[in-house]
Amino acid sequence: MTRPGPAARYALGAALVAVPLLLAALGPFVAGPAGSRTVSFDPAAGPLGSDFAGRDxxxxxxxxxxxxxxxxxxxxxLGYLVAVPIGLAAALTRRTWLEEALMRPLDVLLAVPSLLLVLLVAATLAPGPAGLTVLVAVAAVPDAARVVHATATEIAARPAVEALRMQGESWARTALGYVAVSMRRTLAADAGIRLTGALYLVATAAFLGVGVAPDTADWAVMVDRNRPGLFLQPWAVVLPALLVAALSMGVNLLFDAALRTPPPTAPSKGDRT
Structure with missing residues (x-):
């Protein structure tokens, strides 16, 4: 049995991602006003029944x-905006103390589980999407920075980087114009994993009531709050869980398809006119 090629992965990934993204983008504009509440977990209340609070x-x-x-x-x-400069600076510096100063604090953060870090910091912050965004980004920085550092260190050892330094090119041109561009496929692969981790961390935090109110309209909160009525009204639990899973799987399929597509090669001398 042959494995699906990049085109099939693109199609499947796009199909899986399209539904949750469209619902997230357009859903609030077509949801309409809130109607009167009915009995909790009533399968006959509306097209998909009612939830734990009697809402549609x-x-x-x-x-x-x-x-x-x-x-x-x-x-x-946000995590990559912080992690990429840290990883590049640590990989391209010739000062060992600076590399250690940049990377060793991240090892300390890696020793703390992401969810525990979110729970500890969230205890001191007011609930809200902005605070949750910062918390999840902070949890993603150590892993992402280590990936950037490891990849950039290998690229920085190439003769091309030494040639750029000898020509007096600026750090920004060397780091961003050559090293960062050379590691784009690695970053693309890592971004799929990082986004999936962020999705599950956000969903888990919302599931535990961190960063969002317990009765807010949120797919993860829906899974948590509607569990008692799973066998009475399963759509309130099954559909939001499927949407989160579809988005995660679709993102990974799209990144996987992009990585399996060979990069364009420069034309050979015989092909040039």
Whole structure:
């Protein structure tokens, strides 16, 4: 049995990602006003029944994706904005003390489980998406910085980097113009893993009530709060869980397909006109 090629992975990944992203982006605009509440876990109340508070499950699904998706995307981007400069600076410096000063504190953070770090810091912060974004980004920085550092260290040993230094090129041009560009495929592979981790960390934090109110419209909160009625009204639990899983799987398939596509090669002398 042959494995699916990049085109099939792109198609499947795009299909899996499209539904939760569209719901997160457009759902609040079509959800409409809140109707009157009915009996909890009533399968006949609305197209998908009612949730633990008697609210329409379909409306909660339309409203609940923005917090999970936007926080995960923002946290991943913020984590890389911090991790990439740290990793590049540690890899390209010729001062051992500076490399140690940049990387060793991250090893301390790595010793603390991400969820425990979120719970400890969240205890001192007011709940809200901004604080949760920062917490998840902080949890992602140590791993991402180590990946950047390891990859950039190998690239920094190439003769091309030494040639750039001898020509007097600036640090920014060497680090961003050559090293960062050379490691883009590694960063793409890591970004898929990092975004998936952010999704599950955001969902788990919301599941535990960290960063969001316990009755807010959020897919992870829906899974948590509607568990008691799973066998009475399963859609309130199953659908939000499937949406989070579909987004995670789809993102990884898209990144995997991108990595399996060979990079363009320069034309040979015989092909040039």
């Amino acid at each position: 499950v379909l409306r909660q699904l339309l409203l609940g994706g923005r917090s999970v998706v936007l926080v995960a995307l923002a946290a991943t981007a």
